[in-house]
Amino acid sequence: MVDVRAPANPPGTGHVGQQRPHEAALLHVTGRALYTDDLAVATPRVLHAHPVTAPHAHARITRLDPVPAYDVDGVVRVLTATDVPGVNDGGVKHDEPLFPVEVMFHGQAVAWVLGESLEAARLGAAAVAVDYEPLPSIIELTEAIVAESFQGARPRLERGDVAEGFAASTHVLEGELEFAGQEHFYLETHASLATIDDDGQVFVQCSTQHPTETQEIVAHVLGLSSHQVTVQCLRMGGGFGGKEMQPHAYAAIAALGATLTGRPVRVRLSRQQDMTMSGKRHGFHATWRVGFDDDGRLQALEATLTSDGGWSLDLSEPVLSRALCHVDNAYWIPHVRVDGRIARTHKTSQTAFRGFGGPQGMLVIEDILGRCAPALDLAPEELRRRNLYAEGQATPYGQPVRHAERLDRAWQQMLDTSSYDERRAAITAHNAQDPHRKRGLAITPVKFGISFNFTAFNQAGALVHVYKDGSVLINHGGTEMGQGLHTKMLQVAATALGLPIERVRLAPTRTDKVPNTSATAASSGADLNGAAVKDACEQILDRLVPVRERLGATAPWEDVVHAAYLDRIQLWAAGFYRTEGLSWDLSTMTGSPFKYFAYGVAAAEVEVDGFTGAYEVTRVDIVHDVGDSLSPLIDLGQIEGGFLQGVGWLTLEDLRWDAGDGPQRGRLATQAASTYKLPSLSEMPADLRVTLLERAAEDGVVYGSKAVGEPPLMLAFSVREALRDAVGAFGAPGRAVELASPATPEAVWWAIEEARR
Numbered sequence: 001m002v003d004v005r006a007p008a009n010p011p012g013t014g015h016v017g018q019q020r021p022h023e024a025a026l027l028h029v030t031g032r033a034l035y036t037d038d039l040a041v042a043t044p045r046v047l048h049a050h051p052v053t054a055p056h057a058h059a060r061i062t063r064l065d066p067v068p069a070y071d072v073d074g075v076v077r078v079l080t081a082t083d084v085p086g087v088n089d090g091g092v093k094h095d096e097p098l099f100p101v102e103v104m105f106h107g108q109a110v111a112w113v114l115g116e117s118l119e120a121a122r123l124g125a126a127a128v129a130v131d132y133e134p135l136p137s138i139i140e141l142t143e144a145i146v147a148e149s150f151q152g153a154r155p156r157l158e159r160g161d162v163a164e165g166f167a168a169s170t171h172v173l174e175g176e177l178e179f180a181g182q183e184h185f186y187l188e189t190h191a192s193l194a195t196i197d198d199d200g201q202v203f204v205q206c207s208t209q210h211p212t213e214t215q216e217i218v219a220h221v222l223g224l225s226s227h228q229v230t231v232q233c234l235r236m237g238g239g240f241g242g243k244e245m246q247p248h249a250y251a252a253i254a255a256l257g258a259t260l261t262g263r264p265v266r267v268r269l270s271r272q273q274d275m276t277m278s279g280k281r282h283g284f285h286a287t288w289r290v291g292f293d294d295d296g297r298l299q300a301l302e303a304t305l306t307s308d309g310g311w312s313l314d315l316s317e318p319v320l321s322r323a324l325c326h327v328d329n330a331y332w333i334p335h336v337r338v339d340g341r342i343a344r345t346h347k348t349s350q351t352a353f354r355g356f357g358g359p360q361g362m363l364v365i366e367d368i369l370g371r372c373a374p375a376l377d378l379a380p381e382e383l384r385r386r387n388l389y390a391e392g393q394a395t396p397y398g399q400p401v402r403h404a405e406r407l408d409r410a411w412q413q414m415l416d417t418s419s420y421d422e423r424r425a426a427i428t429a430h431n432a433q434d435p436h437r438k439r440g441l442a443i444t445p446v447k448f449g450i451s452f453n454f455t456a457f458n459q460a461g462a463l464v465h466v467y468k469d470g471s472v473l474i475n476h477g478g479t480e481m482g483q484g485l486h487t488k489m490l491q492v493a494a495t496a497l498g499l500p501i502e503r504v505r506l507a508p509t510r511t512d513k514v515p516n517t518s519a520t521a522a523s524s525g526a527d528l529n530g531a532a533v534k535d536a537c538e539q540i541l542d543r544l545v546p547v548r549e550r551l552g553a554t555a556p557w558e559d560v561v562h563a564a565y566l567d568r569i570q571l572w573a574a575g576f577y578r579t580e581g582l583s584w585d586l587s588t589m590t591g592s593p594f595k596y597f598a599y600g601v602a603a604a605e606v607e608v609d610g611f612t613g614a615y616e617v618t619r620v621d622i623v624h625d626v627g628d629s630l631s632p633l634i635d636l637g638q639i640e641g642g643f644l645q646g647v648g649w650l651t652l653e654d655l656r657w658d659a660g661d662g663p664q665r666g667r668l669a670t671q672a673a674s675t676y677k678l679p680s681l682s683e684m685p686a687d688l689r690v691t692l693l694e695r696a697a698e699d700g701v702v703y704g705s706k707a708v709g710e711p712p713l714m715l716a717f718s719v720r721e722a723l724r725d726a727v728g729a730f731g732a733p734g735r736a737v738e739l740a741s742p743a744t745p746e747a748v749w750w751a752i753e754e755a756r757r
C-alpha cells in the first residue's frame with residue numbers, strides 16, 4: 001500500500017511537495033528540447049511521407065493509380081493497400097482502414113508517397129491518379145440524428161424512477177442544446193520516425209500518449225509480434241488526448257514505409273493536415289427534461305446525449321461513458337435516466353480531449369441549472385449550492401461521493417476570499433447605471449472521477465536502476481506531454497530513496513523498458529506511474545536494509561550502494577501498481593469506477609459590450625483540490641492551463657465544416673490559426689487567483705496527492721455562466737437566457753438581442 005504522508009522533505013532536495021520548475025523547462029525555452037521530428041532532421045537517408053487526400057466527404061474509390069507519381073523526381077515509393085503485409089487497419093476497433101476503398105471524410109488519406117524530400121513527396125502525392133464516385137454524406141450532428149446514423153453502443157445510465165421524480169416535482173422544464181467540439185492544437189503536430197535495424201526490428205519514435213498501443217497497431221499492420229516493434233516517446237509538444245489513439249496510423253505508415261524501403265521514414269503532419277485529418281473533441285447534442293421541488297432541489301433528470309463521433313468509433317464509446325458518468329457534475333439527482341448515442345458523420349473521427357467526455361456531460365447540467373434558475377426564482381449560485389452532493393450520497397451509477405464536504409468547503413472558501421457578496425452588489429449597482437456594458441458573475445463547481453472507467457487500464461510499471469556510483473535512472477510507463485509527469489516522477493523517486501533530486505535521472509518512455517502500459521491519460525499518469533516508481537524504489541531500499549545495518553545509519557548512500565554491489569545485491573527493480581477497489585459494469589453502467597473524485601470551484605466575473613457582444617474576463621478565483629500536491633508549481637500550471645483551455649472551448653474555438661451542397665461539402669473550413677481562434681495570453685483573466693484546497697490529503701494515492709491534468713478545464717464553466725449572467729442584465733429580470741456554445745462574441749451578441757426583446 002502507498003502511505004498517505006510524505007516523509008520529512010528536507011528543503012532543497014526536490015522532494016514531493018516542493019516547488020520545482022518543469023524538468024525540461026530550460027530546454028523548452030532555449031529551443032534545445034528535442035521532439036520526434038527534430039530527430040528526423042538528424043537521421044541520414046530519411047524519407048519524407050506525404051498523404052494523398054480525398055476531396056470528398058464520402059465517396060467510393062473507383063481507381064487508384066500510383067504510376068504517374070513515379071515520374072516525379074525524388075519519389076521513392078507509393079504506399080497503397082496492397083503493400084500491407086498484416087491488417088489494413090490503423091485503429092483498435094477495426095473500423096479504420098489505413099488505406100480505404102471508401103472515403104469517409106474530406107481530407108482522408110487514401111495513399112501515401114515517400115520522397116527524398118517533403119516537396120518531392122508532395123508533388124508525387126498530387127500526381128497519384130484517383131477516381132472517386134461521390135456518395136451522399138452526413139455532416140451535421142442534427143442531420144445524423146434525423147437519419148438515425150449511429151455507431152457503437154447505446155448505453156443507458158439509470159437510477160431510481162424518473163416518473164416518480166417528475167411526479168414529486170413542482171417545476172418541470174425541458175430544453176435542447178447543441179455544443180461544439182474542440183481542436184487540440186497541440187504545438188507539435190502528429191509525428192513519427194521509423195527505422196529498421198539489421199535484424200528487422202522496427203523502431204518507431206512517435207509523439208504518442210500510448211506507446212504500447214502504437215506498438216500493437218504497428219505490429220498488426222506489419223504482421224509482426226509486439227516483441228519485434230519498439231516504440232519510444234521522447235516527449236510531446238502537447239497531446240491533450242489527441243495523441244491517445246490518433247498517432248497509431250501515422251506510426252504505422254512510417255513503419256510500413258521503412259519496412260518496404262529499408263530506409264528511415266518520417267511522417268509529420270503540417271498544421272493544416274493535422275487539423276483536417278485528426279480527430280477532435282466530440283461536439284454533443286442534448287435534449288433534457290428536469291424536475292425540481294419548490295426549494296429548487298433536483299428531483300429528476302431525463303436526457304438523451306448524442307455525441308458526434310465522426311467517421312469511426314475510435315474512443316467514442318468510452319468518451320460517451322464518461323459523459324454519462326459526469327452528467328451529475330457535483331449535484332445530487334435522485335432519479336436519473338440518461339441515454340447515450342454516438343452519431344456517425346462524415347468528419348474526422350472525434351477522440352479523447354482533456355476531460356474525455358466529462359466536460360460534455362457536465363456542460364449539460366450546468367446549462368440546465370443556468371437556464372432554469374430564473375424559473376425557480378433563485379440566484380444561480382444559490383440553486384447550484386443547494387444541490388451540491390452531501391456526504392453519504394452516491395452518484396447515479398452508484399459510487400459513494402466520498403469527501404463531498406470538500407465541495408462545500410471549497411465553495412465557502414471561494415465566497416469568503418473572493419468577496420463574492422460585495423462584488424455581486426457592486427455589479428448590480430454598475431449594471432443599473434450602464435445601459436451598454438453589463439457585468440456578470442458566476443460560481444460553478446467541479447467533481448471529476450479519477451481512474452480509467454475500463455478497470456484493466458488502471459495499472460502501471462516502472463524500472464529503477466541504481467548504478468554502482470549511487471546515481472539513479474528511472475523509467476516508467478507514462479509519457480511527458482508538457483504536463484510535468486516526469487518532474488513529478490523524479491520527485492517521487494528522490495523522496496522514496498531519500499536522495500537529492502539531482503541524483504536521479506529519467507530516461508525516455510519506451511515499450512522495451514516497461515511493457516503493456518496504459519495510455520498516459522485520464523489524468524492518472526502520476527497516480528499510477530508514481531506508485532509504480534515508488535514500489536520499485538522501496539524494493540531496492542528493502543534489499544539495502546542489511547547493508548545499512550552493517551554500515552550504520554549515517555553511512556552515505558554511495559557507500560551503502562557500493563557495499564551492496566560487492567555483496568551481490570540486486571540494485572535495480574521493476575515496480576508495479578494497480579489501483580485497488582475499482583468496479584465497473586459497462587452493461588448496467590453501475591459500479592465504483594473511480595478511485596476518488598477531484599474537486600474544484602471557480603468564480604468568474606466578466607464584462608460584456610452590448611453593441612458588439614465582445615467581452616472581457618476580468619477576474620477569476622479558483623479553489624482546486626489536488627490533495628497534497630506532489631509539485632505545487634506544476635499543479636498551478638495545470639490548473640491555469642486547463643482552465644484557459646476550457647475557456648477556449650466554451651467561448652472562442654469555433655470549428656466549422658462546410659455543410660453546404662457544393663463541391664467542398666464536408667471540408668473543414670477552420671483549418672488554420674487564421675480562422676480558428678485559440679485563447680492566448682490576451683484571454684487570460686486580468687486578475688486570476690488560484691488557491692489549492694487545504695487539508696486535502698488523499699489516502700491510498702502516492703504521497704497523498706490527487707490527479708490534476710483534466711479537472712481544472714471544467715472550472716471554465718464559471719466563465720460561460722458569468723456571460724449568461726451579464727447577458728441577462730441587458731433584458732428584463734427573471735428571464736431565462738439561452739447561450740450558444742462556444743459563446744463567441746457573435747453568439748453573445750445574439751443572446752443579448754434575444755434578452756432585449
Ligand code: MTE
Pocket residue numbers: 237238239240241353354355481482483484485520521522523524525526638641707708709710
Ligand atoms: N498539460 C500539458 N501541458 N500538455 C498536455 O498535453 N494533457 C492533458 C493534461 N495536461 C496535457 C496537459 C490531458 S488530456 C491529460 S489526460 C493529462 O494531462 C495527462 O497527464 P497526467 O495523467 O500525467 O496528468
Ligand code: MOS
Pocket residue numbers: 209239240241242244352353354355356520521522523710
Ligand atoms: Mo486525456 S483526454 O485523458 O489524454
